[in-house]
Amino acid sequence: MNAVRLSGVTKTYGAHRAVDSLDLEIPMGSVYGFIGPNGSGKTTTIRMILHIIHPDQGEIEVLGKCETRASNNRIGYLPEERGMYKKMSVKRLLTYYGMLKGMAKRDARRAGAEWMERLGLGEWLDKKVEALSKGMAQKVQFISTVISAPELVILDEPFSGLDPVNLEVLREAILELRNAGSTVIFSTHDMSMAEQMCDSIFMIYRGKKVLDGTVAGVRASYRADTIRLKLSGGRAVLDDLEGIETINDMGTEQEVRFSGDSQELLQRLMAVTTVNRFEISEPSLHNIFVRIAGPEAEEVAHV
Amino acid sequence: MSKVLTIAFTEYLNAVRSKAFIVGIIMMPIMMGAGLIMQVLSESNVDIQERKFAVLDESGELYDYLEEALEARNSGIYKTGKIEFKGLGAVGEGLEVESSGGGESASLEEDELAIREQYLPAFSMEKYEHGDESRSAELVLSDRVRNGELFAFVVIGKNILAERTRPKDQVYYYSASSTYKDLSKWIRSTIQDKVEDSRFAAKGIDLELVADLQRLITFDARGLVEESIDGEEVGGEEDNDIQSFAIPFGSVMLLFMLIMMSAPQALNVVLEEKMQKISEVLVSAVTPFQLMLGKLAGTILLSMTLSLVYLGSIFIATHYFEMEAMIPMRIYAWFLLFQLMAMAIFSSLFAAVGAACSEIRDAQSLITPGMMILMIPMFFLVVVLKSPDSALAVGLSLFPPATPMLMMLRVAIDPGPPMWQLILSVILTAGFTVGCVWAAGKVFRIGLLSSGQAPTLKNLVGWVFSK
Structure with a gap:
């Protein structure tokens, strides 16, 4: 059964088509990554899934229903732009958000305290939000999203701006949610994080879906044409060869995409230079991302 | 519904716990008291220079x-x-003191x-x-x-x-x-x-x-005479300036002050949440309409608390000085009803503007028409006070959004407007209030997630009628 299903969804802002005929199925219990450069349509897709904005065309079904909204208590949503009441204590804030998700006051208070303890923020429960560091605040925001143990958790850029230690804590917390049975959707620029955590990924670029499937499946589909080389003649040798589509020069090594038979490429290279390394490698999600989105995604992918 | 109440109570508690509210609610009576003291002091320190x-x-x-x-x-x-002269230093400068007791033997403390x-x-x-x-x-x-x-x-x-x-x-x-x-x-x-x-x-x-020929006649202005149950003539009491002028005028001014003190709160909290990016977090838990209703309810509760403090003080003071007959209970009741409706109208208006704007500066310019709507009835106070049953007074007070102010004024002027006018005005205002909340809800939903340039009035009207 799918937690989320989109079919033929289109959203236009004026002349700009933010999302174009999007079909997507997100199975229950999976961790699904939404990747794509800024302005590609990730947040618009998420907002449509949550019925915060309405699509111009198409159908969206969430948790088996077409009218499931963000306000549904079975959903937890952490928006990309998130703020908190600075003057409230963490305890009161978490209790408030828990109650807005339909929890009884006592349950919300207890769950808030448990989560704070679990994420190593136990002693900050009675402090005011304004006293928290950025990393702590981000963890508190995460807790406010998952405090009511929702079946579907949607996190828009949950890791942006986190230091490696906090990032690891949050990663574990998300995987725990998955293990507890929740479906987790998150958007990210961080390809390695998506690669580590996601069962499946979905990449949107200029409003269109360009990738969708399991991480292993996506990488396998790009496997054959990526070859990592270390040549005595260096990069210059590659310039005259036919069939090479792109060259990613990494200094002493080069990563190339070759449209033909890789064995034939090896023979042609051996005829002109000494081949120190010839590895048919699986491209990283990063490489795939850059390959699809082009040079403009290069900067984004390094964020 | 429980989510609306959760928002309302949180909003209310945030507001009443804030220093601004506590200072405001305490400062107002202190300032009024200080004003009275100043007046008394200035009276006793009049200019007596020759x-x-x-x-x-x-x-x-x-x-x-x-x-x-x-x-x-x-x-x-x-x-x-x-x-009564009690001991030391009670007599200050500018007072000429004469002993009325007539004798040095009298005890000074008891002397008059x-x-x-x-x-x-x-x-x-x-x-x-x-x-x-x-x-x-x-x-x-x-x-x-x-x-x-x-x-x-x-x-x-x-x-x-x-x-x-x-x-x-x-x-x-x-x-x-x-x-x-x-x-x-x-x-x-x-x-x-x-x-x-x-x-x-x-x-x-x-x-x-x-x-002798030019001596003045006696002219005594009195209220109407009625027949009591026992068949006796009652009423016809002397006109009282406090009752005929101060109470109607004061009640409208208090109503206006309470609205001015509380309704902008709706704009402030919504705009602050939007500026601090809290709005989207909230609409991930509740619908925009629930959020707005919660804010409205919180603001109305806040205004009712202020009302409780001020009306309560007036009620206690009039009972203490045995002047309760001056302000009949029906005036309190109408006051609360009109306050409730006015707060719903103006808070929803202010909340919508808060949601539509992303900066305080934009909100200030967009709220000007709203403030005008709130101010306009105040320009007609004197006209309505002079002739509360004139066609102009009846017309203005029947139609919202002027009703809460002007009908309140007419209610407080004895004998008050006919019942049919009161009922009609309440029905019309209730309808207008529902319309305002509905329109504000539409603006709120679209405005809350919009960013960038502030919308124009034309945009806002477009939002109201958008699907």
């Missing part, structure tokens, strides 16, 4: 009369009363003293005889006023008592302080009296007879 003026009486007939009148006036510039307190400045005058041929009397005396020797001077024309006077026979008053009118008024009326008397006397008319 005003000296010179009189150049060219007629030679009026100076003595003025002197006599002046003496009589100066003897009436003291208030007298009795105080008569006090004479001056509350008006004394006037003094001097006769000026002009002897200097080189300069005019006006110049000489003006110099003396400038030097501070005199406060003013009067030149009385030669033929002031003649039957027909020419311009040069008038009375001319010269002073450097044109805003101080007491002296000129006194001189004018004193001379006027004398001149009138002398005119009557010249015609051989008995002055006592004139005074």
Whole structure:
């Protein structure tokens, strides 16, 4: 059964088509990554899934229903732009958000305290939000999203701006949610994080879906044409060869995409230079991302 | 519904716990109290500096009369009363104390003293005889006023008592302080009296007879008379300025003040949440309409709390001073109903503007029309107060958003508007309130997630009618 299903969804802002005929199925219990450069349509897709904005065309079904909204208590949503009441204590804030998700006051208070303890923020429960560091605040925001143990958790850029230690804590917390049975959707620029955590990924670029499937499946589909080389003649040798589509020069090594038979490429290279390394490698999600989105995604992918 | 209540109570608690609210609610009575104290203090510290003026009486007939009148006036510039003298230092400057107990043997603590307190400045005058041929009397005396020797001077024309006077026979008053009118008024009326008397006397008319014939009639303004259950005539009580003016006017001003104190809160919290990016977090838990209703309910609760404090104080004070009959209970009830409706109208308007804007500056310019709607009924207060049943007053008070203010005014003026008008106004205002909340809800939903440039009024109208 799918937690989320989109079919033929289109959203236009004026002349700009933010999302174009999007079909997507997100199975229950999976961790699904939404990747794509800024302005590609990730947040618009998420907002449509949550019925915060309405699509111009198409159908969206969430948790088996077409009218499931963000306000549904079975959903937890952490928006990309998130703020908190600075003057409230963490305890009161978490209790408030828990109650807005339909929890009884006592349950919300207890769950808030448990989560704070679990994420190593136990002693900050009675402090005011304004006293928290950025990393702590981000963890508190995460807790406010998952405090009511929702079946579907949607996190828009949950890791942006986190230091490696906090990032690891949050990663574990998300995987725990998955293990507890929740479906987790998150958007990210961080390809390695998506690669580590996601069962499946979905990449949107200029409003269109360009990738969708399991991480292993996506990488396998790009496997054959990526070859990592270390040549005595260096990069210059590659310039005259036919069939090479792109060259990613990494200094002493080069990563190339070759449209033909890789064995034939090896023979042609051996005829002109000494081949120190010839590895048919699986491209990283990063490489795939850059390959699809082009040079403009290069900067984004390094964020 | 429970989510709306959760938002409302959180909003309410945030507001009432804030320093601004606590300071505001305490400061208001303190400031009002301080105002009263200042008034009392300033009353007891009135300007009692002597005003000296010179009189150049060219007629030679009026100076003595003025002197006599002046003496009589100066003897009436003291208030007298009795105080209990309790020990040390109770008598301050400016008080003349006379022992009324009549004996040194009386205990000082228990002694009762008569006090004479001056509350008006004394006037003094001097006769000026002009002897200097080189300069005019006006110049000489003006110099003396400038030097501070005199406060003013009067030149009385030669033929002031003649039957027909020419311009040069008038009375001319010269002073450097044109805003101080007491002296000129006194001189004018004193001379006027004398001149009138002398005119009557010249015609051989008995002055006592004139005074008797000119005595004032008694005129007593009273309310209507009704028949009680026992068949007796009741009512017809003397008109009371507090009841006929202060209560209607005061109730509208209080209503206006309560709206001004609470409704902008809706704009502030919504705009602050939007600026701090809290709005999207909230709409991930509740619908925008629930969020807005919660904010409205919180703001209305806040305003009702203020009302409770102020109306409660008035209620307790009127009972304490046994003046409760002045403000019938129905006035409290109507006040609360009109406050509720006005708060719903204006809070929803303010919340919508808060949601539509991303910056305080934009909100301030967009809220101006809303403030105008709130202010306009205030311009008609005097008109409605004078003729509460005129076609204009009825028309204005029936149609929202002016109803809460103007109908409140009419309710507080005895005997109040007919019941059908009250019912109609409540129905119309309730309908208008629902319309406002609905329209604000539409603007709120779209505005909350919009960013960038503030919408124009035209945009807002478009949002209201968008799907």
